[in-house]
Amino acid sequence: MKITTQTISAPPAQAEESRSPSNVLAEPSTSPLIAQPLTTTTRLAFSVRESAQMLGVSEKSVRRLISRKLLRPSRALRHLRIPKKEIERFLDETLVQ
Numbered sequence: 001m002k003i004t005t006q007t008i009s010a011p012p013a014q015a016e017e018s019r020s021p022s023n024v025l026a027e028p029s030t031s032p033l034i035a036q037p038l039t040t041t042t043r044l045a046f047s048v049r050e051s052a053q054m055l056g057v058s059e060k061s062v063r064r065l066i067s068r069k070l071l072r073p074s075r076a077l078r079h080l081r082i083p084k085k086e087i088e089r090f091l092d093e094t095l096v097q
Contacts, residue, residue, distance in 0.1 A: 045074060045081035054087065065090070 046054065051071075052062045065071040066080070071090050073080040 043084065045083045046087070048073075048080055048082070051082045051087060055091075070094075 048059050048062050048066075052059045055062065062071065062082070066073055066082075071082060072086050073082045
């Protein structure tokens with residue numbers, strides 16, 4: 001019985017670089033199964049945390065603004081949601097001239 005062996009050459013180094021995880025993550029995904037993040041233009045309302053991040057303040061500050069009635073949230077749902085237009089109104093009314 002004769003056993004034959006075959007030598008398999010390694011792929012070139014350039015091909016290995018193109019398969020590295022950093023290059024794979026840098027490419028935008030076109031797969032329909034991966035959810036794309038929502039942009040602020042498509043959202044109508046934001047949570048207290050998201051509103052705080054957008055305004056650059058703490059969540060506690062946003063809750064204080066709500067309690068002082070400077071920011072009006074929607075209470076139609078179980079959680080507080082602050083409409084996009086309400087955030088814009090608040091910023092417009094509190095502009096320093």
